[in-house]
Structure formats: structure tokens, C-alpha cells
Amino acid sequence: MTNLSVTELSRDLRDAIAQLETSEGLESVGIVTRVGDGVAWVHGLYSAGYSEVLEIESDNGTVEAFALNLNEDEIGAVLLGNDSDVKAGARVSLKGETLSVPVGPELLGRVVDPLGRPLDGGPVIKTKHRGLVEREAVGVMGRKSVHEPLMTGIMSIDAMFPIGRGQRELIIGDRQTGKTAIAIDTMINQAKQKTGVVNVYVAIGQKLSKIARLVDRLKEEGVMDQTIIVATGPSDPASLLYLAPYAGTAMGEYFRDNSEHALIIYDDLTKHAVAYRQMSLLLRRPPGREAYPGDVFYLHSRLLERSAKLSDDLGAGSLTALPIIETQAGDISAYIPTNVISITDGQIFLETDLFYQGIRPAISAGLSVSRVGGAAQTKAVKSVGGNLKLGLSQFRELASFAQFGSDLDDATKSQIDRGRRLTELLKQAQYQPMGIWEQYVSIHAVTSGLFDTVDPERVKDAQTALLTKLWSDHKTEMRTLNKGDKPSDDVLALIDAAITSVAKGFEG
């Protein structure tokens, strides 16, 4: 055994401290060897860590970058500012920290860039806390099963593909099929139903005009006060597009970790993967399938793994993610869509054909699924939505046969008629999310057969009349039903009576 001298140990430690204090003034530096396309190559700084922030001296002050490639001879750093300000030979120093963004309630109602700088013309945001952009996801023991509903207010989703707090549900479809509309309606519903869920909307390379319209709409709907928007446009450097979802997640995690609930929307991860591909190719990383780098799966899996329902010990907060993926010609078997489908807990697939048939939201009943949301569905909606998905899928299959004009038996005819009514019922205008009681009553009216006499073309009118009648006549009961529990027999009886009464006025 080695004999340790405590006296010597103490002296050695003091010497080490003295030496560290003396070398305090010596700052580790490197130089830029070449720069271009938003990437700077740096010589020196052998102590730099992955994702560490570097400060590059320029004529206009400093430009920040973060180290992504740590090679033997040089560092590949992605610039967070304008690359025209950086020159070869410029001095580079370590900032001594990894990327972080301001987090906290101070950000609510603001539009910021991925570094937390305001884009809405408002004052500089001063927060008490900062959150790490790259952070490890919560471990197994820190999690709890998804069990609380996160109502989107969209009847077809809440009834057939329910989403729970802490779930990751992908919204996937071609361009112009209503993907963002679903996300916006979900945000609006959080305010309308007063759920207290904070919204974080991450726009990745979205047109700035679209973001401006979104902000105006959210303000109109009174949702902006509980919303943070992290915005990046097509003209922003790829580095900012790459950082945006991680920065947004850090902002959402603040609420999750403080026993609150947050919803984060990534619009969209296809553009995020494209930005990362651009950066990776410029950093000379080997391209793989579709020229994406080998770690493009990890890019999204580590991001989405941070959305979780926390255990009671950790405060029981949650972060629910709604990533959006844009497909080309409905091809969900492409590289990025299959990756994200396998990472998430289900997907809502939007079909172009349905959209142009006027079935909006254009949700495909066959291809959409929610793997964990069933446990989080409210009892009321669950009681009426149980067979909805199957019924709707069967109807669409039967309807395609019925097109050939062959004679059908009465049972099939009735199934098709009910399917037509159901399809009409599930059509829902944008910005009009529905509460639990509205969803329950509407679906019950059709699935119970009480609306079987209603002309399918007039189902929406009948639904509006029914909801108006019930709200004016039985407000208290409907408020109780809105809490999510299955209605009592008395309440069910008065709902049935109202449905029968309304149905008479809309007979076909």
C-alpha cells in the first residue's frame, strides 16, 4: 500500500491552486483557418468540448459559433451569426459553456429566435433561468405512464386517436393538407378549455409571412398569452434552423420540470432534417441514405425523448410533443417519415384526397394511430368513441364497393348511411375546437342511431341545433359532462330526448 503524507498532499493541492490562479489570465485560443457557408474551421483549442460555444473575433465585435466536429487537426464550428463578418486568421476563444437559452414564464407571449433574442420588436427578455439546448432526456424512473388527456378539441382526434399529456404524436401528410391547422387548433383549445397547458410553437424554416399570420391569429383567439413562438425563417442560417427545436424544447422543459404542463409543436421536422443535412455535408461528414448523415435518426430521437410525463417525485409535469412531417405524394415510407414514425407514440396521417373531397380535417382513419393515448382518454369520449375508428374504416371500404351501383342489403345500406353521417359529423371548421360535452353529444347522436333519420347533408346543421339546444336548456349538466366523466342515466336520458327532438326537424 502506498504511504500517503497528508502534509505533502496539502502542499501539492495548495501549489496546484496557486498555479491555477496564476494561469487564470491565460486564455485558451485558436485561429480560424477557413470559413464559408456558415461553417468555420478552427486550429487550436484542443480543450474544446462537443457543442461548446466559441467566440470568434470580428471587425464588428464577436460572432458566436458552436463546435460540432472535433477532429485531430481542427475543429468544425457552425456559426450562429453572419459568416461574412468572420475572416481567416481571426482569434477564437472558448466561452466556457455549452449552448443555453433563456427559459421561464417571462417568455410567454413572445416571439423569439432559437437563441432567445426577441423578434417581436419587444424589449430584451430577461429571465431568471437558462436552459441547456442539448440536454439528456429524463430516465426511466423519472417517468410515469401517460394518463391525463390533452384534448385537441378536434373531434376525430379526441375520439379516435386520443393524445395524452407527455405523448409524442406525429402529424404527417403532404403539403396543404391541414397539418399546421391541427396544431393551431390544439393550441387554441388549451386556452378555450382553460387547461393551463403552455404552448411552444417552433417554426423551422417557415415563411415569415405565415408566422406573422399565426401570431395575429393566436392573439385574436387570446392564446398568445400562454404561448411562446420560436421562429426561424428560410433565410436564417442552417445552424439556427438546427437549434430551433432544441431551444424550444428547453423552454418547454422549464414548465415540465416545474410541475406544469406544456405542449410543443415542431413545424416541421422535415425542414429540420434538411438543415442538419446541409450542416453535415458542409462539415464533410459522410452522407448516407438520401445524403442525410448517419446520425439523423439520433437527431430526432434525442429531441423527442425529452417530451415526457414526469413521475410524481419529479413534480408530475409533462411535455407533450406534436412533431410535424411533410411527405411527398403521400409517401410515408421515405427515410425521415419512417424514422419519426418509429420514434413517436403514434401518428395522425392526413390525406390529400380526403382534403379535396371536403373532409377536413383530412384524417385517414386507417393509417392513423395513437399508441398510448387510449389510457388518457376521458371516460365520456371513450364511451362513445370506442367503435368509431372501426366503423369509419368499414364505411370507407363499403363506400368504395357501393360506387359500382350493385344492390346492397339493408344492413350494409344502413352501415353506409351511418358512415356518411359520421363522416359529415367529423368535419370540423378550423379555429373551432370543441369541448368534451360537445364531442360526446355529437358522436352519441350518430352512433346511437338517433340521428339515423337525419338527412346526411344536414347532419352539421342538426349538430349545431342540438348543441345550441342543450347549452341553453341544460347548461349545468353540460358543464358537469365537460369534466370528462361518463354521464349519469338521467343526463343521458335528457340528451337522448334532445337528440330525438332535434332529429325531427332535419329528417331527410
Place this chain on the structure above:
Amino acid sequence: MARRLSRRALAGYAAQQLLDGKTAVLQQLAAYLIEVRRTKEVDLLVRDIEHALAASGVVVADIASAREVTATLRTAIVAYITKATSADDVQVRSRIDTSLVGGVRIRTPDAEYDATVRRQLIKLQAMKV
């Protein structure tokens, strides 16, 4: 095809040879760089060799100042570098750089101590919102 040797590997070899007193390594290195068409890397290679030497206790420091450094200051700087880098041998190159405005800047192969007026001005500029 022969594997491309990294600059750090080359620098490590050259530094060791220099420490052993074999200065002929510079001729070998020059011939190699011409052969593999990497002469453009010579400046970076020199920095890497200095870095490798520093790791072995021989620190080459570059002192830049707006005015001539006095002998007393030079001695103090050498003492400072010796202590800060734990070097056995400190070799100093000094030069006058009027663009620094005032103060002194010490550069070792991988670190810098910048107490110039120019640095303070740049810091002020960076702080400007």
C-alpha cells in the same frame, strides 16, 4: 495509397526529434510537405510543433506590445509564463505592434494573455447591444 498523416502526428514526431537535438528533421519535414503537396499547412504545422514542444516543457512565447518591452518587464513576463505553464524552458520572441495601442499581449502555443488596450476596445464593442 499511403494514409494521410495528421498534422498533430507530424508535429509530435518533429518536436521529439528537435528535443533530441536532431535538427535534420526540419529538412525531412520540408521534403515531406512538398512531396504530399501540403506546404500550405506550414504555418499551422509550426503552431502544432510549438504546442507539442510546450507539452514537453519547452514553451515558445510571442510577446507583442505597442512600445519596446523593458528588460525588467521581460524578466517578469518570462517568470509569469514559467509559472503559468509549468515550463522548464521559456523562449521568447518579442515584437512591436502599434495597432495594440497600449499594454502587452503574450501568446503561448495554445493560450493567450491579452492585456492590450485594443482587446479592451474589442470587448467594449462586443458588449454594445
